[in-house]
Every structure is written in structure tokens, then in C-alpha cells.
Amino acid sequence: MNYDFETLMDEAYDLPDGLAKLEVLEAAARYADAEGNIEQGYEARSEIVQTAIFHGYPLKALIAFSWQLGQYDRNPESFASFNLMWSYKWIVGQISHFPEIPLHKIEELVEDLGKRYKEHGYDDRTYLYYRFRTAMDLGHMEKAQDYMEQFQKADRDHMSDCEACEQNQIVQLYSLLGEHEKALEAAKPILSGDMSCAEVPHITLAYLLLPMLHQQSEQEARKAHVRGYRLIKGKRDFIETIGRHIAFLSSTDLKKGIDLFEHHLAMAYDHEDPFHKMVFHLYSAQLLQKLAASGSKYRPRLPVSFIGTEEDTSLERLADHFAQLALSSAQQYDTRNGNSYYMEWAEEALRP
Numbered sequence: 001m002n003y004d005f006e007t008l009m010d011e012a013y014d015l016p017d018g019l020a021k022l023e024v025l026e027a028a029a030r031y032a033d034a035e036g037n038i039e040q041g042y043e044a045r046s047e048i049v050q051t052a053i054f055h056g057y058p059l060k061a062l063i064a065f066s067w068q069l070g071q072y073d074r075n076p077e078s079f080a081s082f083n084l085m086w087s088y089k090w091i092v093g094q095i096s097h098f099p100e101i102p103l104h105k106i107e108e109l110v111e112d113l114g115k116r117y118k119e120h121g122y123d124d125r126t127y128l129y130y131r132f133r134t135a136m137d138l139g140h141m142e143k144a145q146d147y148m149e150q151f152q153k154a155d156r157d158h159m160s161d162c163e164a165c166e167q168n169q170i171v172q173l174y175s176l177l178g179e180h181e182k183a184l185e186a187a188k189p190i191l192s193g194d195m196s197c198a199e200v201p202h203i204t205l206a207y208l209l210l211p212m213l214h215q216q217s218e219q220e221a222r223k224a225h226v227r228g229y230r231l232i233k234g235k236r237d238f239i240e241t242i243g244r245h246i247a248f249l250s251s252t253d254l255k256k257g258i259d260l261f262e263h264h265l266a267m268a269y270d271h272e273d274p275f276h277k278m279v280f281h282l283y284s285a286q287l288l289q290k291l292a293a294s295g296s297k298y299r300p301r302l303p304v305s306f307i308g309t310e311e312d313t314s315l316e317r318l319a320d321h322f323a324q325l326a327l328s329s330a331q332q333y334d335t336r337n338g339n340s341y342y343m344e345w346a347e348e349a350l351r352p
């Protein structure tokens with residue numbers, strides 16, 4: 001059957017968000033390119049960016065957005081700027097997850113975002129907020145704290161992320177710094193329901209599990225785990241978050257931790273975001289190490305795609321396999337970022 005652009009787009013809109021929809025949208029973009037129709041190619045890629053960024057395919061989003069930005073710069077009068085500038089935030093929020101992208105390119109991209117926002121009349125808040133987020137992703141925690149203070153003083157405008165998203169990132173920073181009391185204090189408007197969005201409290205709860213375990217009680221932490229996991233179970237775009245739930249279960253419930261590991265391994269196996277995969281690999285290794293140390297001889301149920309690459313599926317061998325994957329990724333990030341943040345984090349998690 002011959003498909004034209006409109007038929008392909010209609011088919012895509014009828015599909016749930018995910019890989020099948022992206023494949024149809026990519027077919028629509030190829031059709032538009034073959035016809036030389038830039039407007040249609042731009043429309044298809046707008047949908048690709050939004051679908052891919054929130055459903056675990058960030059590389060597809062980066063490629064599509066780069067094409068869009070190039071077209072916009074060649075003919076800015078032909079395209080509305082607001083949606084493109086809004087999408088730019090999503091790209092900046094993902095770019096540091098790819099260790100092959102040099103540090104200077106990341107810096108250039110964040111600065112370009114700031115420059116374009118200023119040219120379009122937006123306040124510095126969103127630029128400073130993504131400076132904060134990028135510094136945190138790079139393990140530059142002192143810079144992250146400085147930018148956090150700066151963005152909070154700037155005015156909100158139509159380009160600002162929602163308050164829940166901003167507050168969630170503040171919770172993440174304190175959690176990563178091990179400042180558990182501050183993390184819990186910052187999370188109060190989220191836990192109360194005063195702040196929420198499509199990804200909050202989903203992500204936030206995972207970052208609160210260890211603070212709750214240390215500052216409150218295992219019972220409170222377990223409640224947060226149950227609530228948080230229900231929100232993200234089986235969703236590809238939350239692989240990092242699932243990894244943090246596995247970390248919690250490594251300390252509280254090894255059997256349930258293995259259930260999560262088995263349920264989500266196939267999803268993590270071919271995930272496009274190497275940072276999310278690193279977190280999942282690291283905490284899976286931690287879980288498997290602890291289960292092996294307990295004397296268990298359990299053989300995890302593994303996807304066929306994984307079994308084909310690993311003959312030895314003992315707990316010890318699997319723990320070593322995922323530990324090496326995580327450590328290799330951590331070293332790549334540290335080499336790019338110019339610090340030892342991720343290796344120290346990984347080694348600490350894997351210490352018996």
C-alpha cells in the first residue's frame with residue numbers, strides 16, 4: 001500500500017506513544033524529505049522530538065531537533081519559535097547523558113540556549129535552571145548549588161519549567177549530596193500534592209527512598225517505594241528511576257529487588273540513554289552482589305537477547321557483568337567531565 005504524508009501522520013496519531021509510533025513518524029519525515037517538503041518534515045520531527053524525549057528514545061529526539069534547528073536558522077520567518085525554544089530545553093536536559101559529546105559542545109549548547117532565550121525576550125531563569133541541571137549531570141556539584149541559588153532568584157516566565165519540575169531537581173541535588181534532611185524538606189510541597197506534573201512525584205519519590213530510610217523509618221520509605229513504583233512500573237522512560245528503587249530494595253528486600261530487575265532488564269538492555277542504563281546497571285550489580293553474598297543460588301530469569309551474550313548466568317557472574325558495564329560508563333563520564341564524581345559514586349555503591 002502506498003502511504004502519503006497525511007496518512008502516515010494520521011496513523012502515528014492513532015498509536016500509543018512508543019517505538020511503533022516513532023517508526024511511523026520517521027517514515028513520515030522520510031516521505032516529506034523525499035518530496036522536498038520542509039514544512040511537513042518539520043511537523044513530523046516536532047512529533048518525533050516530543051514522543052522520543054519522554055519515552056526513552058533521546059537519541060532520536062536529538063537528531064530530529066538538530067534538523068529542526070537548522071531549518072529554523074535558515075528560514076526563521078517560516079516557523080513558530082515558541083515550540084522550538086520549548087523543545088530546546090528538553091535537548092539541553094539530555095545532552096550530557098551522552099559521554100561521546102565533548103564538554104565544550106555541551107557548554108556551547110547551553111550558552112546557545114541562553115542566547116536564543118534572551119533574543120526572544122525571555123528571562124534568565126530557565127537558562128540558569130538548565131545551567132544548574134547540567135552542572136549536576138556533570139558532577140560539578142559546587143557549580144550546581146551556585147546555579148540553583150541563581151535561578152531561584154530570577155523571575156518565572158512562559159518558558160519556565162513547571163514548579164514541580166524545578167522543585168524535583170532541587171530534591172535530587174540534596175539527595176545526591178547526601179543531605180537527607182534538606183532533601184526531605186525540599187520535597188514537602190511535592191509529597192503534600194501541592195506540586196505535581198507528568199513526572200513528579202514519580203521521579204522524586206525514588207530520590208527520597210534513602211533519605212527516608214536514614215531520617216525517618218523503613219516503613220515510611222517502603223510506603224514511598226510502593227507509591228513511586230506504581231507510577232513508573234513498565235515505563236521505558238523511567239529506567240534510571242527504577243534503578244534507584246532497586247538500590248533501595250538492595251537494602252530492604254532482595255527478593256522484590258530481583259523481581260524489579262527481571263521485569264525491567266529487557267527494557268534497559270536496548271535503552272538509548274546511556275546515563276539511565278548506567279544507573280540501572282550499577283544498582284542491579286549492587287543487588288546481585290548482595291544476593292550472592294547471602295548464599296542464594298537463584299538464577300534470575302533473563303530475556304533471550306541477554307542470554308545469547310552470556311553463558312554464565314550465576315549471581316556472581318551477573319553481578320560482575322553489570323558492575324563492569326557501570327564502571328566503564330562512569331569512567332567515560334568522568335573522563336569527559338574532568339572529575340572523578342561517577343567513579344567514586346559507583347565504587348561506593350559496589351563496596352561490600
